[in-house]
Each structure stands twice: as structure tokens, then as C-alpha cells.
Amino acid sequence: MIVTRHSKYCQCGRKKMKQTNFPSVFLGILACCALSVIAEDRYQFFTWEITQGTISPLGVPQPGILINGQFPGPTIEAITNDNILVNVINKLDEKFLLTWSGIKQRRTSWQDGVSGTNCAIPPNSNWTYKxxxxxxxxxxxxxxxxxxxxASGGFGGFNIAQRSVIDIPYPAPDAEFTLLIGDWYTTSHKVLRRILDAGRSLPNPNALLINGQKDAAVFTGEAGKTYKFRVSNVGVATSFNLRIQGHSLKLIEVEGAHTLQESYESFDVHVGQSATFLVTLSQPTSDYTIIASSRFTDSIVLTTTATLRYAGSNTITSLSLPSGPEANDVAWSIKQARTIRLNLTANAARPNPQGSFHYGTIPVVRTLQLANSKATINGKLRYAVNGISYLNPKTPLKIADWFNISGVFDLNTIKDVPPSPGTLAKQGTSVVxxxxxxFAEIIFQNNEKFIQSWHMxxxxxxxxxxGDGVWNSDSRKTYNLVDGITRHTIQVYPNSWSAIRVSLDNKGIWNLRSAIWERRYLGQELYLRVWNDVQSVYTESNIPPNALFCGKAKHLH
Structure with missing residues (x-):
């Protein structure tokens, strides 16, 4: 259901102009205009019932998590500044939370949907995100x-189009497709969770899927037209490389940032990342193969396909299938990643150019060096960041912070730099x-042979x-301080480092985590507390009236 509210061009008060003193009328008109501006942002209402059902993405029935009976879940099609209300009805036999990956939640981490900000929705109850x-x-x-x-479903696409008054920096496509690509287990999430709880690593995934299907999805377009392909890695562990037989991928956007429009024959998408391409159907009418294959997987390469079908096609092209990079070719992937650069002259959601924020000239007030590591704690497998393996408290950090509930976390658990080599990891609730x-600099140091993926x-x-090896201060000489891309998920290659700079202008408590779920579940995450001592709805919303309470805050009901 969509409700759109339009302004009346500030007409209220005009008929009474001659009968009322000017100051009163002027203030009334201002108030009317202010309300009208607010009212122009439309509302979208959704009711989602979360259930467990039977799905067969690999041809064998298995339990899956459905949203309104769908796997994957419904795609939200929004416009910049839409107000989104999602009433989530939990029909599972365990608590449930949804998070909105990359949606910045301005001034309200209350809606973020992670354990550090929200109590989970109990079975047979509901909660509305706004x-x-x-x-x-x-x-x-x-x-x-x-x-x-x-690992069992419950995910979906979330696409945000620009308002009509903002130009896009590329020709308008004729239509668009959403491709949710990720690894998949035939084992249920409950079995996977028991494996991790027992202190063992997860097995390799069984397959890659495109929109919940293996080798079955079909995307149909007309010859000569150009289509927008919105591609997201919705897997739990595996990077993939995407390519389309006989077609190039023109990159136009990643996670909210318009890019320089480079064309690629194939493109790496890491866990948690999204990228958007223009694809022109310039070949003869036929069926062409879309291929996704796993990257940085030592033991086995997983591959799945879909079909790009030209309308009216009844043949399969004779073109050879395109090959991607070698599965473990790190240098190829790093080289490509460095070509993804910000389009400085393009608008984003606002009319001002993306390059108007000169991030390279802003002084860094603090540097975090975060090193991930594998650890054994109490005889079980864990993962740590700077020697601390994150332990979720029963009380969400945000609720504890808002109500000054002691004993939930402190700001001294984790240090800004990794501990000395040989220091044993321990469990703790890490909040920085x-x-x-x-304005902060964060270095992600990966001293392991496995690729990492971090999300903020x-x-x-x-x-x-x-860069390769271990980061040091001289590494800053290699930085791109002019047109580095903005996004919310970054890969860190094996035995390498990745560096970001960020303006922490969104008040709240925010999750910084591994997007690789074995690691995140076993402790590779922390939280950033962005705070000042001025309580104002202009910098942070009040706690929502429908907030759930748990742990030490349970009595606040």
C-alpha cells in the first residue's frame, strides 16, 4: 500500500489576507509551507509475515524462511526520502530481526535491526519498523x-530511485532487473548454528543461487534497449564474479554512489556488496547466459547461471561462454577494485555534486587499526577483533545507553590498535x-589467508x-584522497589491508561487523557509539513508542 501526500502550493491563508494583520498571516503561510514540504515525502506501508516453509532451490525440498510466502522476500521499490513502515509478524518458533543493509537510518539507530540496537521480535508477535x-x-x-x-532465506532487494527533480548521470534505462546472488546450503540454519555453537567451522556451501534458483532464472528484454541490472551478494560466505555472454557490464553505481562509468567483461561482488550496471542488448536475438562463479574458494568453484533472453528468441547463442578470473587471483581483483571511483560531477540523492565533499583535505581525529584473528576460547572456535571476541549482551547497547543502564558495556573493552603478537583472545562487548x-580513519588488517568482508x-x-602485507603510516602515501568510492561494505584481501575514511555524522550506536556469517556469529564485530551531550531530535530521534524491551531493560515495559 502506498500513500502519497502532496502539498497545496501553500495556498492556505490566502483568502483571509485582507481580513487579518500581516504578521499573523505571514506566520500562518510559513507554517503551511513547512507542513507542505514535509507532506511531500510519501509513505509506503508493508505487512510481512515471516514463516518457515518448504523450498526446493536445488530440486530437493528443504526448510526455508519465507516472507509472505516468498523466497527470496519481496523487493522494496522506494524513492529518495520515502517513509517506510514495515510491520513484521514473526510466525517462526524463535526470535527474529531484520536489518536494512546500507540504509543509513538517519538520526535513528533504533530501527537498525541488529542485536546491539533492538530486542528481537518474539515468536507469534509483531513489530513495526519506521x-x-x-x-x-x-x-x-x-x-x-x-x-x-x-542462511535459510528472509532476504530481499531494496532499491531506491532518485526523485524526478534530480538528474541521473546516465541515459534512463528502458527497465531494470534485480539479481540477488549468493551461496546456499542444503542444511538448515538451525543445523548450521549447532555446528558453530559446538565450536566447529561451517562446511563449504553447496551452491550459488540467482534469485533463489540455480540455473533457472530468466530475464527478458528487447533488442537494442538498455537495462539496469541491480546486483547484490546476499550470501553468507562467498565472493562471486559476474559476467554475461556477449555483453559488457557498464558500472554506474555502488551502494548509493555514482561511479565513473567503466565497462567490464566480468566483475567481482563480495559478501554484502551491491553494484548496478547498464547492459545494452546489442547482439542478435537469442538467449545468452549470465554466469556467477565463486571467488577465493580453495577446494571447489561454485557456478550458477541465468538466462538473458531477447524477446522473441527461440535459440541459444553459439557464442562461447565467457571465462572469469582464476578463482584465487587476488591481484586481478585488487586491480579491478582500484578502478571503482567516484563520479565527482554527478549528483546523488541531492543536486550538489558528489565531489563537493573534499574528504582528502579533512583532518583525521582518530585512527582505528582493526585486525581480525581466529582464536580458541574455552575450547571452542571463535573469531576476534584486536584480541576481543564480541559477546552479545542480553540488553541491547542502544537501550542501555539511552537509559543509563550500567553493567552492559564500557568504552575500554577494545583498544584502537591490535595487541602484541601472541596475546590470547578473550570475550567482551566491544564498543568504540x-x-x-x-572524521575517522579505519584500517582493516587481515593477517589470514581468507578474504574478509566488513560492513558498517x-x-x-x-x-x-x-595493499599487501601489514599496514603502516607510509601506506597513506598510496591513498586515493580525491575520488575514492563511497560504500558501506569493503573487502579485505588475504594477508592484506584495506583503509577507509568516514565522517561519523549520524548519532547513535552502529554495528561494524564481518559480513561473513561464521565470523560474525563467533565474534568478529564491534559497535561504534557516535555521541554528543546535546539531546535534540535534530541529531537523534527519541526512542520509538513501540520499542521492545529485554534483558536489564525488561522492567521498562
Whole structure:
């Protein structure tokens, strides 16, 4: 259901102009105009029933998590500044939360939908998310944020189109397609969770899927027309490379940022990332193969396909299938990643050019060096960041912070730099404190042989560099401080580092986590507390009236 409210061009008060003193009328008109501006942002209402059902993405029945009976869940099609209300009815036999990946949730981490900000929705109850796609445009996703539910479904696309008054920096496509691509297990999330709880690593995924199907999805277009392909990695562990037989991929946007429009024969998308391409149907009428194959997987390469069908086609093209890079070719992927650059002259959700924020000239007030590591704690497998393996408290951090509930977290658990080599990891609730509007540098150091993927809620960041080995201060000489791309998820290659810079201008408590779910579930995450001592709805919304309470805050009902 969509409700759109339009202004009346500030007509209220005009008929009474001659009968009322000017100041009163003027103030009335101003008030009317203010209300009208607010009213122009439309509302979208959704009711989603979360159930467990039987699905067969690999031809064998297995349990899956459905939204309104769908797998994957419905795609939200929004416009910049839409107000989104989603009433989630939990019909599962366990608690459930959804998070909105990349949606910045301006001034309200209350709606973020992770354990640090929200109590989970109990079985046979409901909770309504309410947030605005404020000043955002691009390709995003949503997914369950707890208990590895994502491995069984519950995810979907979230696309935000620009308002009609804002130009797009490319020819308008004739139509668009949403491609949700990710790895898949035939094992249920409950079994996967028991494996991790027992202190063991997960097995390799069984397959890759495109929109919940293996080798079956079909996307139909007309010869000569150009289509927007919105592509997201909705998997739990695996990067993939995307390519289309006989067609190039013109990159136009990643996670809300318009890019320089480079064309690629194939493109890497890492766990949690999204990218948008223009594809022109310039070949003879036929069927062409869309291929996704796994990257950085040592033991086996997973591949899935879909069909790009020209309308009226009844043949399969004779063109050879395109090959992607070698599965473990890190250098190829780094080289490509460095070509993804910000289109400085393009508008985004606002009319001002994307390059008007000169991030390279802003002084850094704090640097975090975050090193991930594998650990054994109490005889079980865990993962740590700077020697701390995150432990979820029963009370959400945001609720504890708002109501000054002691004993939930402190700001001294985790340090800004990794511990000395050989230091044993321990469990703790890691929260790093920042002052609102701090400009920070964060270094992700990966000393392992596996690729990492990190996601930040609440803010987009500038990717300024990738490099081999161990980061040091001289590494800054290699930074891109002019047109680095902004996004909310960054890959960190094996035995390498990645660097970002970010303006922390969104007050709240925000999750910084591994997008690889085994690691996140076993402790590779932390939270950023962005705070100042001024309580104002202009910087942070009040706690919502429908907030759920749990843990030490349970009595606040």
C-alpha cells in the first residue's frame, strides 16, 4: 500500500489576507509551507509475515524462511526520502530481526535491526519498523540479522530511485532487473548454528543461487534497449564474479554512489556488496547466459547461471561462454577494485555534486587499526577483533545507553590498535566511542589467508586504499584522497589491508561487523557509539513508542 501526500502550493491563508494583520498571516503561510514540504515525502506501508516453509532451490525440498510466502522476500521499490513502515509478524518458533543493509537510518539507530540496537521480535508477535530513505539512492538489501537465519532465506532487494527533480548521470534505462546472488546450503540454519555453537567451522556451501534458483532464472528484454541490472551478494560466505555472454557490464553505481562509468567483461561482488550496471542488448536475438562463479574458494568453484533472453528468441547463442578470473587471483581483483571511483560531477540523492565533499583535505581525529584473528576460547572456535571476541549482551547497547543502564558495556573493552603478537583472545562487548562529527580513519588488517568482508551500519565511508602485507603510516602515501568510492561494505584481501575514511555524522550506536556469517556469529564485530551531550531530535530521534524491551531493560515495559 502506498500513500502519497502532496502539498497545496501553500495556498492556505490566502483568502483571509485582507481580513487579518500581516504578521499573523505571514506566520500562518510559513507554517503551511513547512507542513507542505514535509507532506511531500510519501509513505509506503508493508505487512510481512515471516514463516518457515518448504523450498526446493536445488530440486530437493528443504526448510526455508519465507516472507509472505516468498523466497527470496519481496523487493522494496522506494524513492529518495520515502517513509517506510514495515510491520513484521514473526510466525517462526524463535526470535527474529531484520536489518536494512546500507540504509543509513538517519538520526535513528533504533530501527537498525541488529542485536546491539533492538530486542528481537518474539515468536507469534509483531513489530513495526519506521524509517526514512533520507537523501539516499541506489541498490541495497535487507536480511535477518540474528541466529544465521539468512542462511535459510528472509532476504530481499531494496532499491531506491532518485526523485524526478534530480538528474541521473546516465541515459534512463528502458527497465531494470534485480539479481540477488549468493551461496546456499542444503542444511538448515538451525543445523548450521549447532555446528558453530559446538565450536566447529561451517562446511563449504553447496551452491550459488540467482534469485533463489540455480540455473533457472530468466530475464527478458528487447533488442537494442538498455537495462539496469541491480546486483547484490546476499550470501553468507562467498565472493562471486559476474559476467554475461556477449555483453559488457557498464558500472554506474555502488551502494548509493555514482561511479565513473567503466565497462567490464566480468566483475567481482563480495559478501554484502551491491553494484548496478547498464547492459545494452546489442547482439542478435537469442538467449545468452549470465554466469556467477565463486571467488577465493580453495577446494571447489561454485557456478550458477541465468538466462538473458531477447524477446522473441527461440535459440541459444553459439557464442562461447565467457571465462572469469582464476578463482584465487587476488591481484586481478585488487586491480579491478582500484578502478571503482567516484563520479565527482554527478549528483546523488541531492543536486550538489558528489565531489563537493573534499574528504582528502579533512583532518583525521582518530585512527582505528582493526585486525581480525581466529582464536580458541574455552575450547571452542571463535573469531576476534584486536584480541576481543564480541559477546552479545542480553540488553541491547542502544537501550542501555539511552537509559543509563550500567553493567552492559564500557568504552575500554577494545583498544584502537591490535595487541602484541601472541596475546590470547578473550570475550567482551566491544564498543568504540566517538564524538558526533568526528572524521575517522579505519584500517582493516587481515593477517589470514581468507578474504574478509566488513560492513558498517549508519554511514557510508570512502575507500582510500588497498595493499599487501601489514599496514603502516607510509601506506597513506598510496591513498586515493580525491575520488575514492563511497560504500558501506569493503573487502579485505588475504594477508592484506584495506583503509577507509568516514565522517561519523549520524548519532547513535552502529554495528561494524564481518559480513561473513561464521565470523560474525563467533565474534568478529564491534559497535561504534557516535555521541554528543546535546539531546535534540535534530541529531537523534527519541526512542520509538513501540520499542521492545529485554534483558536489564525488561522492567521498562
Amino acid at each position: 524509517f526514512q530513505t533520507k537523501d539516499q539512492v541506489g541498490t541495497y538489501t535487507y536480511f535477518p540479522s540474528t541466529k544465521i537465519h539468512k 566511542g566517538f564524538t558526533l562529527h568526528d 551500519d549508519g554511514s557510508s565511508f570512502y575507500i582510500v586504499g588497498y
